[in-house]
Amino acid sequence: MAAVTLLETRALTKTFGGVAANSNIDLTLHEGQTMALIGPNGAGKSTFVGLLCGRFPATSGQVFFKGQDISKMPAHKRIALGIAYTFQITSVFANLPVRENVALAARRGGKLGEAAVQDKAMAALARVGIADRADQIAGDLSYGHQRVLEIAMGLVQTPKLFILDEPTQGLSESEVNDFVSLINSLTGQTTILLIEHNMDVVMRTAETITVLNFGEVLASGTPTEIRANEAVQAAYLGTSDA
């Protein structure tokens, strides 16, 4: 695959009240690649993806998406460029039906008619396996199903870059397996940035792994390289329960 750069960050830095959550992060993501972002709790992973999609402004540094500097863009414009984002803490429209949750994601942009929106929403729900629950109220779904609904809301946008923040947290083993095959079925069409604690999922999905520690990039490489990296072992793998 030709290595076309989709996303690039240059010296991306975020400080909260003088404390650096991210400092000088340089990261490049190629089109079609699946990258896992790992690191101990508090390493700044969620902050980093938050900076990518504009949930809060960076203190300094730049983000490029498809060659365009999007550092100053508000969140909704970045999403409209083709970045989908799922929250670490489940955040669905709890009082609306499951179908409308996904339809809202499909409807934005305004190109599709309502019938096409509904079809697309149902297709996305079928893909994650909760089409039979389309008419339930989202808040009534089990926790695992709400996580899956979040993924459907991302999928339906057919994003160029799909950012998933700890998607398998709280899923059952069979749901995790379904998730892994879902991600693998996207390989090639969608670029994926995955924050993940479950090392098994990481090893089964990611082509490259970037390790963050204390808000800095500690290492980057293929799963094999990362396993062999002593610094990573010391900082993360050695202390992790994964």
Place this chain on the structure above:
Amino acid sequence: MDFGPHLLLATLEGAVTAAILALTAMGLSIVFGVMRVVNVAHGEFYMLGAVIAWFIATSLGAHPAIGFVAALLLAPLAVGAIAAVSDRLILSRIDYDPERTIVATIGLLYIIQQATLMTFGPDARPVEPPFNHRIALPWVEWGDGGLALYWPWGLSITSYKLFIIGAAAVVLTGIWLVMTRTRFGLIMRATQQDREMAMVFGVPVDRTFAYVFGLGAGLAAIGAVLVVPVQQAHYLMGHDPLLLSFIVVIIGGLGSLPGTVIAAILIGMTDGIISVFFSPTLAKIIATLAVAMVLVFRPQGLMGKASR
């Protein structure tokens, strides 16, 4: 009167307004700070204080001073009790949800106001001050023989108005001591900082809230009892204090106690001074818009700290 004496008079009147305002706004500020709710009925608790003071003073029928002292002791207690009961009956049942609390306290506002109209009636009624001496004030003038003191006509204040300022200072100091030196103050501050943590450490948050709501209303009532000898009791008198207290609490930084006092002095003095020189309506328009702008562009208040 010349400009100088006129300004002195305006400043003194402003100080009286500021003293009452500091008490009333402090009540609102404590409630907001600890409970994180906006009490729209705060002005009605103020009004209740004045009306109950009138009832107490007239039913005693003794020397004005006895009636006034009785009112000053009993009216705030009664108002505080009413507020605490409303907290238990209403606010606690809607879990202090900020928006529903506003709606509920609007309901409370109408109930208190209209209940007063039904019992107390639509008239404004005075309470006699315990003492009331006119104190003429001197002004300096550059005369033939150098600096000279003279007493301009109309430049005076009453002993009672000076008492208002003193009494407010005493009460506010008392509140500050309660907040910093007592167990109840500690509990309030703990609840203010982290409600859930306070609960974990065994603070009876429910009861604390009832006391705090009562204390807030009681402070408004003290302000009203103090003011009622110079401004009559009326069932609609709670409107302006509510708005001004809002302004003070916002300018002072929501929930900041020193900020509230400073802002009360600032607003009270400005209000007093502006309304002596300009149309009071224009003064109010400017003040209201200024406060709205403060909230829009500096939501943490003038004295509050930035959240980030």
Place this chain on the structure above:
Amino acid sequence: MTDRAKSYTLHVGIVVLLAVLFFVLPAYHVGNLARIMVLAVYAIGYNLLFGYTGLLSLGHALFFAAGMYGFGMSIHLWGTPTALALVLGGLSGLVVAGIVGFLALRTRDVAFMIVTLMFAQAGYLTILYFGPTTRGDEGFVVSDAGRTLFGLDLSDEATRYWAALVLLATALLGTAALVKSRLGRALIAVRENEERAQMLGYDTTRLKYIAVVLSGTLSAVAGAAYAILFGYVGGTFATVQYSIFPLLWVLLGGAGTTIGPLIGVIFMFYLIDISSGFTDAYMFIAGVALLILCLFAPQGIAGEIRRRGLKWLP
């Protein structure tokens, strides 16, 4: 029947029912209903912002009064033709809502309520300050010429009723269509979870701004209509009271339902109408109603109906 058909039938049915009531009810109640319908348009405007977008304003009297005074003053001062004055009334609301929205939307939650309250208060005081021109609290009566639109005398009971009904029908069917539209659904998404809506690519700031302007303009149209139909313009309509009324009506009838505002106004109007028969302190009833609602039916009458079965209620 599909949900869409049910909803259509319901709204058209309400309009037809109101038309029939004109022939059935005694004159006193026909007069009341005309007033109720205009106030319901105000409530529908308020509901767009509060019920559907989730923004609680305590300053809508400013918009209602902007429409009322925009219409009334242009007739009173310059003798503007009625149709043009009506447009000016709506435009005043649009402009005022545009400015207030731009400023107030920089805040949220409690601060938003207080800022809107403050702006409305400043508006009311401005009316008082220019008392010699606006006649302040006392108000003024709209001239007969000002109440004639396209040759129709709107001070006539029957004409007034039909004019009010046309206005209400437009507002009711308009919102019913709006809330099912792309825009309406996006507004609901903002109400339900603003951050999520933003992270789905919706420009939530812009959506909220649109909601304020739409809501403010519709409220202003109601204000102008009130002035033309009942022939009176006064400062009372700019007071805090008139900011709280629509909140009350909408909460009572059911926030975020199309028919809730109308139900709320009817309920409240007759509650006050009946209670003021035996007490001056009729607002007492309003206070009690608010408390009861807040405690036991936070979703209002139509909201309760929806919760207990009619899930399709828009």
